[in-house]
Every structure is written in structure tokens, then in C-alpha cells.
Amino acid sequence: MNIVYKHENKALIHSAKNILELNGIECVIRNEHSASAGGNLGLSNSAAELWVRSGSDKSKALKIIDSEITNAPTNPSWICGQCEEENDGSFELCWKCQSEPAGT
Numbered sequence: 001m002n003i004v005y006k007h008e009n010k011a012l013i014h015s016a017k018n019i020l021e022l023n024g025i026e027c028v029i030r031n032e033h034s035a036s037a038g039g040n041l042g043l044s045n046s047a048a049e050l051w052v053r054s055g056s057d058k059s060k061a062l063k064i065i066d067s068e069i070t071n072a073p074t075n076p077s078w079i080c081g082q083c084e085e086e087n088d089g090s091f092e093l094c095w096k097c098q099s100e101p102a103g104t
């Protein structure tokens with residue numbers, strides 16, 4: 001077992017696990033539930049850990065995590081050309097009027 005990622009944010013750990021599994025890497029989350037006891041104190045040891053089962057997967061897993069999680073591209077927010085409402089970068093259509101972003 002090899003640890004490849006550690007973070008207090010359980011959602012990040014879970015998305016990292018999903019991405020690794022999509023790439024055929026077997027992995028498990030450890031320490032996930034320890035935060036309930038000390039989470040309010042911000043203890044560093046409350047971070048959840050992601051481990052890969054096979055040592056041969058470790059370098060591949062680290063690369064994937066690096067590109068997909070640590071340096072994940074964030075979409076810039078955009079302004080709707082129809083109603084001028086600001087939309088989150090993850091939205092494909094304007095939340096208000098369902099228009100597509102200008103220029104696409």
C-alpha cells in the first residue's frame with residue numbers, strides 16, 4: 001500500500017479516488033472518519049488519505065492526481081450575451097435564460 005494523496009477536504013479525496021479508478025488504479029481511502037472527533041480543532045492528522053494497492057501504480061497515480069486534482073484547470077466565469085448575467089465557469093448554459101456563451 002502506498003499513500004498518494006492526503007487532504008482535509010473529503011470531497012477532493014473522493015474525486016481523486018474516482019479519477020484513479022477510472023484509470024484502472026485500485027485505491028482506498030483511509031482516515032476518512034477521524035475528522036469527526038477533531039475536525040473543529042483543525043488538527044492536521046484529521047486529513048483523509050488516499051492509498052493505492054499496488055506500488056507499481058504509485059507513480060501513475062501521482063501524475064494523474066497532479067494534473068487532475070492539484071492543477072485542475074478552473075473555467076473562468078462568463079457573462080451571458082443575452083441577459084448579461086454572470087455565470088460560473090462550469091455552466092454550459094446561462095442559468096437565467098439558458099443561452100449559450102457568446103462566441104461558441
Ligand SMILES: [Zn+2]
Pocket residue numbers: 080081082083084085094095096097098099
Ligand atoms: Zn442569460
